[in-house]
Amino acid sequence: xxxIGITGGIGSGxxxxxxxxxxxxxxxxxxxxxxxxxxxxxxxLIQSMINNFGKETYSEDGTYNRAYIxxxxxxxxxxxxxxNALVHxxxxxxxxxxxxxxxxxxxxxxxxxxxxxxxxYLQNNFNIVVESPIDIRIKRICTRDSxxxxxxxxxxxxxxxxxERRSKADLIILNDDAHSxxxxxxxxxxxxxxxxxxx
Numbered sequence: 001x002x003x004i005g006i007t008g009g010i011g012s013g014x015x016x017x018x019x020x021x022x023x024x025x026x027x028x029x030x031x032x033x034x035x036x037x038x039x040x041x042x043x044x045l046i047q048s049m050i051n052n053f054g055k056e057t058y059s060e061d062g063t064y065n066r067a068y069i070x071x072x073x074x075x076x077x078x079x080x081x082x083x084n085a086l087v088h089x090x091x092x093x094x095x096x097x098x099x100x101x102x103x104x105x106x107x108x109x110x111x112x113x114x115x116x117x118x119x120x121y122l123q124n125n126f127n128i129v130v131e132s133p134i135d136i137r138i139k140r141i142c143t144r145d146s147x148x149x150x151x152x153x154x155x156x157x158x159x160x161x162x163x164e165r166r167s168k169a170d171l172i173i174l175n176d177d178a179h180s181x182x183x184x185x186x187x188x189x190x191x192x193x194x195x196x197x198x199x
Contacts, residue, residue, distance in 0.1 A: 002107035007115035008130030011137030013175035018111045020185040029098045031112035035091050040064050048086050074158050088118040107192050129169040
């Protein structure tokens with residue numbers, strides 16, 4: 001079985017690309033969704049989060065205070081690095097277990113925003129980067145997260161640049177409203193099924 005990693009900057013449209021793969025019958029492991037799940041369920045992680053970021057990290061009912069943490073980590077690279085160091089190892093382990101349950105399939109997709117930063121891309125046979133123009137990304141982030149353009153740009157700049165991601169990518173998917181996402185995904189899908197290579 002082949003593991004394909006899909007990543008890209010915030011607002012690039014990774015999830016949209018993954019939905020197309022899902023429509024083709026390919027299972028997608030959403031590492032970011034898993035991170036959101038374990039951050040409120042894993043007792044050790046919860047305690048580590050409180051120790052590092054304060055009791056305000058969680059409300060009295062156990063809800064994760066995402067806005068509070070985002071305000072901290074997107075303004076301090078060392079805090080962002082600490083957050084990733086706490087969460088990523090647990091997500092990577094969960095991903096490993098998930099992949100082992102799909103050995104009968106020709107390939108699976110693993111989606112993660114910080115795939116290169118966490119080092120989890122090394123588990124994949126191939127890595128695909130989704131790229132989108134920065135003005136489109138800013139608009140998506142503002143609409144999705146109800147933030148202003150300055151905040152959206154700050155979040156974009158807190159991550160790797162497109163150039164840094166491209167240097168580690170085996171393939172690029174362009175999500176720029178000019179190239180058909182469906183055609184790009186189907187081409188990759190057919191290449192994997194016929195020659196075990198998405199390129």
